[in-house]
Amino acid sequence: MPLTAEYALLLDAIVPLAQPRVDYQGWDEPGWGRTLQIADWHRLSPVLFCHLKPRHDAPAAVQSALERVYLANAARNMFMASSLRRVVDALSGAGIPALLLKGAALAETAYPDPAQREMLDLDVLVPADRVDAASATLAELGYRAAPRDGESPSTTMAIHLGPDDHHAPALIGDERLLAVELHRHILIAGEGRRFDIDEVWQRGRPSGRGVHLLPAPEDLLLHVCLHFTRNRLGGSYRRRHTGGALGQICDIARIVEHQSVDWVGLAEMTRRYRLETRIFLGLFAARELGVAIPGSLLAELQPPGFDPALGRRLIALRVLRSGDQLPVRTLRWMFAPSREVLSHGWNADPTATMSLARAYMRRARANVPLARAALRRPWLLVQDQRLGDQIQALEERT
Amino acid sequence: MSGGSDTVLAERVRREEGILAQEAHGQTVLLRLEDGGYYALDEVGAMIWELCDGQRAVAEIVALLCEEFDVPERIVQADVLEFIDDLRRERLLVLAAG
Numbered sequence: 001m002p003l004t005a006e007y008a009l010l011l012d013a014i015v016p017l018a019q020p021r022v023d024y025q026g027w028d029e030p031g032w033g034r035t036l037q038i039a040d041w042h043r044l045s046p047v048l049f050c051h052l053k054p055r056h057d058a059p060a061a062v063q064s065a066l067e068r069v070y071l072a073n074a075a076r077n078m079f080m081a082s083s084l085r086r087v088v089d090a091l092s093g094a095g096i097p098a099l100l101l102k103g104a105a106l107a108e109t110a111y112p113d114p115a116q117r118e119m120l121d122l123d124v125l126v127p128a129d130r131v132d133a134a135s136a137t138l139a140e141l142g143y144r145a146a147p148r149d150g151e152s153p154s155t156t157m158a159i160h161l162g163p164d165d166h167h168a169p170a171l172i173g174d175e176r177l178l179a180v181e182l183h184r185h186i187l188i189a190g191e192g193r194r195f196d197i198d199e200v201w202q203r204g205r206p207s208g209r210g211v212h213l214l215p216a217p218e219d220l221l222l223h224v225c226l227h228f229t230r231n232r233l234g235g236s237y238r239r240r241h242t243g244g245a246l247g248q249i250c251d252i253a254r255i256v257e258h259q260s261v262d263w264v265g266l267a268e269m270t271r272r273y274r275l276e277t278r279i280f281l282g283l284f285a286a287r288e289l290g291v292a293i294p295g296s297l298l299a300e301l302q303p304p305g306f307d308p309a310l311g312r313r314l315i316a317l318r319v320l321r322s323g324d325q326l327p328v329r330t331l332r333w334m335f336a337p338s339r340e341v342l343s344h345g346w347n348a349d350p351t352a353t354m355s356l357a358r359a360y361m362r363r364a365r366a367n368v369p370l371a372r373a374a375l376r377r378p379w380l381l382v383q384d385q386r387l388g389d390q391i392q393a394l395e396e397r398t
Numbered sequence: 399m400s401g402g403s404d405t406v407l408a409e410r411v412r413r414e415e416g417i418l419a420q421e422a423h424g425q426t427v428l429l430r431l432e433d434g435g436y437y438a439l440d441e442v443g444a445m446i447w448e449l450c451d452g453q454r455a456v457a458e459i460v461a462l463l464c465e466e467f468d469v470p471e472r473i474v475q476a477d478v479l480e481f482i483d484d485l486r487r488e489r490l491l492v493l494a495a496g
Contacts, residue, residue: 049423050423053423053424070422070423071422071425071427071436071438072436074420074422074436075427075429075436079418079429079431079434082418082431113423115420115422115427177434
């Protein structure tokens with residue numbers, strides 16, 4: 001896989017090889033500047049810091065800049081861990097089971113140093129019929145949903161959860177520093193209709209304190225791969241918080257390194273849920289970039305008609321990219337967002353046409369830089385679009 | 399007072415409530431929950447932080463560090479007092495009651 005020097009260094013930080021992929025001695029300031037920007041985009045600055053620190057050979061200014069991010073992240077994660085403890089204790093007190101998802105679950109299971117994993121919010125799975133009760137419980141701790149467009153701040157804790165929503169709107173803490181997302185499912189509408197969320201609960205394992213549950217290693221991988229092929233591939237221009245897909249590769253690498261994965265079980269459930277393409281693409285990309293994914297598993301999950309050249313193009317176009325080089329997901333995504341996108345991402349009331357229209361305009365204004373960036377590189381836009389179509393065709397075959 | 403310090407050797411200091419501490423790649427990060435302020439301590443700072451348990455007098459902490467590191471007592475004493483003063487000013491340590 002051809003790599004730029006900056007991405008080679010990031011991969012050395014994620015999955016080191018006996019012989020480093022790149023020698024960074026002699027890099028100039030712009031080279032380090034690009035590396036820091038890319039690491040920041042993919043939320044890998046803390047990982048890069050921990051890779052470079054023991055070597056003592058990166059420029060002091062680089063080391064110092066990365067150390068600041070690392071320590072700030074360590075402090076933020078401590079705050080989040082403390083908040084999480086209050087959240088799961090409260091849910092447990094109310095008799096509501098809670099299973100951690102995404103960053104919080106990964107930091108607790110796959111990252112021996114949790115300060116290396118950047119997290120934005122806390123994602124907690126609760127039983128579908130307990131979402132309202134969980135929301136009311138968290139309201140007592142000061143977590144409330146932001147009012148929707150045209151809505152006055154709500155005093156009721158019943159939350160707007162449509163039939164297609166897999167999680168409730170983020171509940172923001174009093175201190176405005178942290179959001180909690182209550183999930184009732186890990187898939188969104190249209191994904192894996194055979195997926196049984198009850199099985200995630202059954203496979204869950206108790207946390208060290210025994211108050212909440214953690215996903216099985218196979219579910220951790222499955223969820224990361226689903227995100228890898230869902231919103232992470234496209235990202236959003238200048239919305240740093242969407243992060244880059246290389247962060248997902250790092251998650252996969254850490255799960256494989258620190259968790260005991262039942263590969264046979266993973267293959268079996270992936271087939272049963274008819275999620276082969278989604279999971280295969282994430283794991284294929286990870287293996288191509290050096291993560292120890294068994295070749296036999298990939299052979300088992302490989303969708304019919306898959307061409308490795310397509311997989312490598314996917315990595316080149318959608319993983320080893322950052323900033324304004326990021327692809328747009330599809331033209332349809334740019335110009336015709338769904339009600340769900342407008343409702344969740346842009347605070348619209350999905351039942352009110354005017355509210356949806358205002359949200360559409362807000363989103364359109366925010367996406368002007370994305371559209372401009374896309375228009376400056378029409379050929380890449382065509383490539384992105386073609387890649388998206390090819391992936392969709394693969395998914396339709398399975 | 400000792401050598402211009404706010405802290406006296408016979409006093410005992412303890413960690414303030416609402417401060418979280420965690421080891422992070424060779425450093426100890428302290429987080430003050432009240433306002434989100436955070437600090438990083440090196441290995442020696444982390445050792446003093448751990449010893450400030452409200453049970454030991456500052457003089458005992460100095461003696462323990464002198465045993466650990468082969469450094470003259472007056473230097474250790476000055477450094478420990480300055481460090482504890484700094485952390486008291488930052489509301490990370492407080493005098494233990496009694």
